[in-house]
Amino acid sequence: MEAINTLIETIPPRFLERGKLVPVVSITAAAAILLSSYKWFSTTSGNKLQNGVKSIPIPGSRYPYFGHMFSLGTSPGKVIAAWHKEFGSIIELRMGIQTWIMIDDPSLAHKIFVSNGAVASNRPHPTYAYTYYGLEGKGIAFGAHTKNWKNARGAVLSILAPKVVDKNYIKPIQSEAAALVDRLIEYSKKENGVDPTVHLHLNSMNTICRAAFGKHYSFDDPEFKTMSHVMERSMAFGALEQDLPNFLPILTVVDYFTGKHAMMKDFINSERNPLYRKLIAEALETPGPNFVKSLDEFTFSEEERLVIIADLVSGGTDTVSVTLSWAFVIMCHYPLAQRKAADEIDAFIKLNGRLPEFSERTKLPYCVSMMKEGMRFRPIGSFGIPHKMDDDVFVDGYVIPKGATVFSSMESMHHNPDVFSEPLRYYPERFMNNLKTMDASAKGKIEERDHFNFGWGRRMCPAIYMAEVEFFTSLIQILSKCTIEPVRDANGKEQLPDINNPVNSGLVLLPISYKVNFVERINPLK
Numbered sequence: 001m002e003a004i005n006t007l008i009e010t011i012p013p014r015f016l017e018r019g020k021l022v023p024v025v026s027i028t029a030a031a032a033i034l035l036s037s038y039k040w041f042s043t044t045s046g047n048k049l050q051n052g053v054k055s056i057p058i059p060g061s062r063y064p065y066f067g068h069m070f071s072l073g074t075s076p077g078k079v080i081a082a083w084h085k086e087f088g089s090i091i092e093l094r095m096g097i098q099t100w101i102m103i104d105d106p107s108l109a110h111k112i113f114v115s116n117g118a119v120a121s122n123r124p125h126p127t128y129a130y131t132y133y134g135l136e137g138k139g140i141a142f143g144a145h146t147k148n149w150k151n152a153r154g155a156v157l158s159i160l161a162p163k164v165v166d167k168n169y170i171k172p173i174q175s176e177a178a179a180l181v182d183r184l185i186e187y188s189k190k191e192n193g194v195d196p197t198v199h200l201h202l203n204s205m206n207t208i209c210r211a212a213f214g215k216h217y218s219f220d221d222p223e224f225k226t227m228s229h230v231m232e233r234s235m236a237f238g239a240l241e242q243d244l245p246n247f248l249p250i251l252t253v254v255d256y257f258t259g260k261h262a263m264m265k266d267f268i269n270s271e272r273n274p275l276y277r278k279l280i281a282e283a284l285e286t287p288g289p290n291f292v293k294s295l296d297e298f299t300f301s302e303e304e305r306l307v308i309i310a311d312l313v314s315g316g317t318d319t320v321s322v323t324l325s326w327a328f329v330i331m332c333h334y335p336l337a338q339r340k341a342a343d344e345i346d347a348f349i350k351l352n353g354r355l356p357e358f359s360e361r362t363k364l365p366y367c368v369s370m371m372k373e374g375m376r377f378r379p380i381g382s383f384g385i386p387h388k389m390d391d392d393v394f395v396d397g398y399v400i401p402k403g404a405t406v407f408s409s410m411e412s413m414h415h416n417p418d419v420f421s422e423p424l425r426y427y428p429e430r431f432m433n434n435l436k437t438m439d440a441s442a443k444g445k446i447e448e449r450d451h452f453n454f455g456w457g458r459r460m461c462p463a464i465y466m467a468e469v470e471f472f473t474s475l476i477q478i479l480s481k482c483t484i485e486p487v488r489d490a491n492g493k494e495q496l497p498d499i500n501n502p503v504n505s506g507l508v509l510l511p512i513s514y515k516v517n518f519v520e521r522i523n524p525l526k
């Protein structure tokens with residue numbers, strides 16, 4: 001019963017009337033528990049050969065029916081990393097009726113996702129993401145690997161191509177980055193320390209909304225609040241614990257009694273879709289380029305276009321801001337690295353009388369390396385977005401079975417000593433000889449990739465170039481105008497942000513909420 005109680009605790013109370021639910025769950029629980037009330041322990045027989053095929057190790061303890069669902073705790077990335085250390089680069093988890101394969105070796109991941117891209121590029125179908133958010137699998141992020149998806153992906157790649165970003169979106173990115181720095185400095189002057197989260201959220205939302213719709217917001221704009229609310233609700237519905245029947249079909253009855261599907265449908269029809277329809281209609285009339293107008297050059301249905309735009313807005317909102325948030329934490333902990341990057345920027349400004357553009361990044365090798373090392377040192381997600389296998393694939397002696405959900409274990413992969421020497425050391429210099437854009441590096445040879453945060457193959461993030469332009473531009477603006485310093489307590493003692501314990505928030509890993517000071521410095525431009 002302990003397992004079922006844990007399960008109930010994971011379902012947010014707003015979706016449940018506990019009084020009604022507990023008896024229902026108790027019946028299903030009794031059925032499940034009756035089947036067996038003991039714990040199974042790991043079959044650690046990995047790498048045994050059977051008919052020339054190595055078996056994939058199954059780590060840790062697991063329960064009948066539930067499998068590993070209660071073994072991952074609140075920091076699944078860390079648990080998985082420990083299992084990789086013990087059992088090797090490929091492990092298998094049983095998540096209810098689903099089989100999850102976790103990989104922390106980039107070359108194995110490459111062989112599965114890239115070399116076998118034709119059958120390793122599907123997505124699992126989480127109920128909310130696929131049925132409701134995706135209006136039955138439309139768009140690109142959660143759509144099945146079909147012809148429609150290929151068309152959508154092709155259109156998105158063309159509107160996010162580096163030369164299009166350079167031509168249409170660099171100026172808005174620059175002006176939003178400048179506004180971000182000004183706000184961070186202004187708020188730091190008002191108080192002892194500022195929590196950058198909301199400022200970064202506004203910045204990333206404005207950057208993507210300018211690109212998508214040609215519009216941007218202030219904090220108190222009611223539409224900004226609506227956008228944030230819609231995004232937050234969507235994330236909450238998309239959380240794994242909302243999708244338990246996909247793992248444990250016995251719990252379908254819980255969804256039925258709690259009316260969860262009706263709530264999801266209602267949210268999409270009465271909140272998400274009307275908002276996006278309004279933004280899309282306005283964007284078509286707004287002067288200047290934007291994603292909506294670019295998509296209009298293709299022949300998508302109204303629903304298809306809406307979901308593609310929603311994918312781009314959701315994908316673009318908190319990814320770069322979390323990357324920047326980690327960069328702030330890291331720079332507080334490594335002031336010498338921060339100084340070195342600022343000196344490099346100052347030297348460029350002294351020579352050129354202006355801030356560097358992204359196209360000039362190789363003149364700032366330390367800054368570029370710092371960006372790459374920051375993403376390696378603190379990846380923004382534990383597992384990226386999973387792929388689903390359409391067929392069996394035979395790789396390095398293992399069979400990755402049809403139907404399995406395959407993840408790259410991002411935390412473990414980026415700290416894998418076989419891939420990065422001294423992986424726990426923050427050492428930007430390791431990338432000084434790899435100054436290619438992250439976009440070029442991600443699409444190049446596996447041995448030449450810098451990091452793996454943007455995923456793999458046909459499903460690789462289509463916005464890498466835009467994301468790194470945003471990251472670079474904000475970093476340069478910030479370091480040219482201020483230093484990032486820890487706050488001090490009443491005794492003048494530094495209070496450094498926590499760098500070691502990320503908070504798992506759905507798809508992303510956030511730093512624990514923190515405050516730092518953005519202290520204005522002599523502007524090298526003046």
Ligand code: HEM
Pocket residue numbers: 140141142153208311312313315316317319320323380384385386387453454455456457458459460461462463464466467
């Ligand atoms: C630091 C920033 C970012 C990171 C680390 C990141 C990471 C990722 C990852 C890991 C995936 C899944 C790849 C896979 O399945 O193998 C992905 C997909 C995606 N990303 Fe990003 N992303 C970032 C920024 C952005 C931005 C700025 C946008 C929009 C402008 C965006 C839009 C998307 C979309 C639409 C997909 C779905 C692609 C598909 O399924 O075909 N991302 N991203």
